[in-house]
Amino acid sequence: MSEQVEVTVGRFGRAVGIRGEIAVELRTDEPARRFRPGVSLRLGDTGRSVEIDQVRWNRGRLAVTLVGYPDRTAVEALTGLLLHALVPSDERPSEPEEYFDRQLVGLKVLDHRGAQVGTVTEVLHMPAQEVLQVDVTGEERLVPFVSALVPVVDLASGHVQLADVPGLLEDVE
Template sequence: MDDKIEVTVGKIGRAHGINGDVWIDVRTDEPGRRFVRGGRLLLGATGREIELASVRWNKGRLVVSFVGYPDRTAVEALTGTLLHVRVPAAERPSEPDEYFDRQLVGLAVLDHRGDRVGAVTEVLHLPAQDVLQIDVDGEERLVPFVSALVPVVDLEAGHVRLADVVGLLEDEA
């Protein structure tokens, strides 16, 4: 039996035009894997399935239409709804050395000696790079998620290991 988990892949934005197209606020690193014509997504808390009738990019933003929502009026009722998909819990990203947020959140954080210093609480996707938010004794610390600072990610062992960089988890004061 393959365990599946539900992950959020997008949020329905405002209508685009009069033919039932909507903008999608993409919440996945792999939109080409999640948003395909004929693909099925789950609507918000209801979990009701909805089928993608069309998928296209417009000026760097995703625009889709749904089967059964033929016009602007019909699709406007969905504005603000989160879109989810059920995926195998063991699914990995397409590229090596990439991780889904859900795989990193909750991992123990070890210092360069292997001592536990905290836990990953969130992955922030900032313009320059991704950043791990780490809880260190109840205080938030941010560490850029780059191999020079986080050289080891061991999902099987349940931890990330930080590089030997002075002040990496220290408070500025």
């Protein structure tokens, strides 16, 4: 059995109606995997957990009811709390060419010849695409996370490899 890691999957928003529903601001690309009846989620740093009772989409947003939270007053106390899930550290996304942020952060960044040039420090979720933030000798550089620029992602070896594109990590005069 693999070890487990804690990941942030959402944040409670406002109460929806009077029957104990509350909106969830998603922090996961896979809400169907993380928000199902019977799933238990940790509430921020409170040390408490909640169990999902029902799930539905309301005007494009996820709304849930929770076991033991029967009405609006009960769920209003949860507004703003982050939701965390324990997941297997080796869990993969549903789609084969997708990656969780936790899998990419910390990977070595190799140039097209295979020399290490930096480390992935963060994955930024921009409107058009994801962007890798790369530390190159103390300077942060941004690399669009598309196969034309990052053709190799090798989790087993712990690296991503960049395409031969001038100016990708350095300033071009």
